[in-house]
Amino acid sequence: MGSLQYYSILKGENRPFTSQQLYRIFEKVADEVCPETVAVTFEDDSQRNNTNITYKQLNYLSNQLARGIVECVASVGGKSNGDGDYIVSVCMSPSDKLIITLLAIWKAGCSYLPLDPTFPKNRIEHILNESKPVLVIYDNTPDIDQSAFENAFSLNYDDLCNKCEKNHGSNLHENEQFHHEKDDLGIVLYTSGSTGVPKGVRLPFSIMLNRLQWQWHKFPYSYTEKYCIFKTALTFVDSVCEIWGPLLNGLTIVVVPKYITKDPVKLVALMERYQIERLVLVPSLLRSLILYLSLEKQVNPLKSLKIWICSGESLPVQLAEEFFKYFKGQRVLCNFYGSTEIMGDVTYHTVTDASELQGFDKVPIGIPLDNTIVYLLDNEMKPVSTGNVGELYVSGFNVAAGYVNGRDPDKFINNSLVLDIAHCRLYKTGDYARIVKGVLQYEGRTDSQVKVRGHRVDLAEVEKAVAATPYVEKAVCLCYKPGEIDQALVAFVTLQKDAQHITGLKIEDYLQQKLTSYMIPQVIVLENIPLLVNGKTDRQTLLKMYANTNNNGDNEIQIDIDYTDVPEDKMEAAKVLFETVGSVIGHSTRLTLNLKSNFYQLGGNSLNSIYTVTKLRDQGYIIAITDFIRAANMNEILYKMVKDTSNNGDDTNLNEIPNDYQFKMLRNEHQNDVCKMIATSFYEKADLEQWIKQDISIDDYGKLIHKAWDALIEKDLSFVVCDKNDELIGVALNFDAHDEPEIEINSRIAVILEFLEFIEAPVRDNLLPPGKGSILHCFMMATKDTISSQENVLLMQAMEAEMLRLAKRKQFLGILTTNTSPLTQQLGKDVYGYKIMNDYQVNQFVANDKSRPFAEAPDSQRAMVSWKEV
CATH class of the missing domain: 3.40.630.30 (Gcn5-related N-acetyltransferase (GNAT))
Known part of the structure; x- marks a missing residue:
């Protein structure tokens, strides 16, 4: 790595680079290197499905499907969109079928655009209307609203496969494929937009390959590494490296169903079974795993897992210290920084021992990847002096090819600081940083964007959706304690005069149709929004009001606990359960706590569910984490809690033996x-x-x-x-x-x-x-x-x-x-x-x-x- 640190410019290593289409690299691996090796394994016990697909089979099936995509699109006269791109949108759950589909889309000469099945209909419609894909491929499952595809050419995966049964399975030639007009586009990923409207990031093969080659060089797969897991949502940029990193190196990817990613018990068991050696996760999930493993008192857990990669959120020093305190042996904890526009990761910092964190109040985001340069600039686009805070800009091979429809051109600008054509464009990240001890330190945002479970959320987009809700007069959206265990999105609203019957909960119900789940805020109705003397919103007063929610302050919003229908013999346990849940998620509690309450509808999440189980055990009540996570309501949790009279962790209730065995x-x-x-x-x-x-x-x-x-x-x-x-x-x-x-x-x-x-x-x-x-x-x-x-x-x-x-x-x-x-x-x-x-x-x-x-x-x-x- 070179640097001009006096001017707050850091350069990654220059490495020879030749762009290739990723599917062509895969074809060579499948045809010449390891045709009989298992490429994809998928175990879904909920459907009693266990599938293994070799490289040869995956290549053959995806070639068949690619020809089917080309034929179907050509039959309806499909044309490229306004950017000259042929896009195929994918609305499918994680499975072996998904991997076949993604590879087939590339082989057809198209790029893939993921749609999460949980996206609200209006978000899907916006994405499709703007990106104009030539085809939408979807699962035929009840959780997918097919009416969202009404204005696009769409096909069910099984129907598409039926059309391809007689297709040839050889690799496609160029004259059989579609061709983009400008960039060799591979993927389009939609992110939260600073204007309040989601926007699509265009990722060519070249920037994906630069990111992958850096990873293969810096963190090579070991000789014992046979399996890697694909668990990240396809709409998240980290999925690119989870899928294609292993598949371009002859390894096996284990596709993890969503229900396992949400269950630490099953996720840890899966990683142990396949001896997974590397894991990408957001810091909140790392905290959750440490908490779970500590709770279970596992001895030397996840011994094979040597490389832990945190990204998507700030990594606190305290969490990193907890990591090295808990996990023994040779472990590498990595802190990656980036966004979708710069291929997910553009800087990195590695820690191998807690002593390396001395002198830092936060874990650095490090130094640039290969073939990239990072600049810290002032308002006049001049580099700041070392140690000073500047806005972070990026140039080089990791910079995306802009947004769909040319949106927000001010984010991708000409670079007047260098003459090298490889660095002629700058991406304006909207983040502040400074250089400390030769590495970058993250210093916050220039706008209203925050990270929620690794997803970028722009508060302006949330605020716009809340303000557009019927009966809402004014809305202010804030993030309480970003990156911490009790982080919460909160919307403060005032209502129109004829809307006294409207509650915050009703507004949240309405937002279910407008925003994806992780973007829905807790809505608090106020008589008026506090203002500063200059007439602007007093945000600090609002956050303080929220912080005092359960502290008997003047603006207290009580947590309502209702013990109706709790049997007398369960009352003691119910009080412990309800009060514990209230204390853990009090700031996020949206409903009355009663037997019918669902933990997650109350505002819970996977992290504080484990914390709740820990606190229950501290008070002498045992419940398995899996049982707690899957419980439909408090009543189910209550009847699965067992009093630990002997303090030995025995969670038996042996008088209730099912009679249907x-x-x-x-x-x-x-x-x-x-x-x-x-x-x-x-x-x-x-x-x-x-x-x-x-x-x-x-x-x-x-x-x-x-x-x-x-x-x-x-x-x-x-x-x-x-x-x-x-x-x-x-x-x-x-x-x-x-x-x-x-x-x-x-x-x-x-x-x-x-x-x-x-x-x-x-x-x-x-x-x-x-x-x-x-x-x-x-x-x-x-x-x-x-x-x-x-x-x-x-x-x-x-x-x-x-x-x-x-x-x-x-x-x-x-x-x-x-x-x-x-x-x-x-x-x-x-x-x-x-x-x-x-x-x-x-x-x-x-x-x-x-x-x-x-x-x-x-x-x-x-x-x-x-x-x-x-």
């Missing part, structure tokens, strides 16, 4: 489901396996069960559990302890079996009844990973009852089992009545090869061999 003896038709369930459960969640995870794979368990299968069927001591829909949700694999088969294991999980034999043999052979037919050995027990943690406990109770019935039916004298989980240990001892025969500290175990496979385990981790007489 079906128990069936293990049969051959269960083999595939059982293998998958055992593999998923033990690989992801088992307490011993975490210490040797780098040496095992999820397939090792499937191989183990396959080798033991014939013996399991022959002994007829194992059973499965099905729900009322006949879906297999649990399994118990059992043997006679004195009649177990010899199973040859060639993988590292052999050390797990060796350990279990080491601690069980002395009990079995010396302390328990001898002879065949006396001891039923519970070998493995697992439940389906998609069921809630509360149901998981209930299912375990039901399986335990079935174990007892089986043992009695087969005339065994008792049941032998080993528990390595604190929860199952507690259940076994205090609830099921097992007697602990051997309590072993797992880090003391020395294997036959003289290794200590669990040496990293804390002293508190135990394995308990237990016995229960029948």
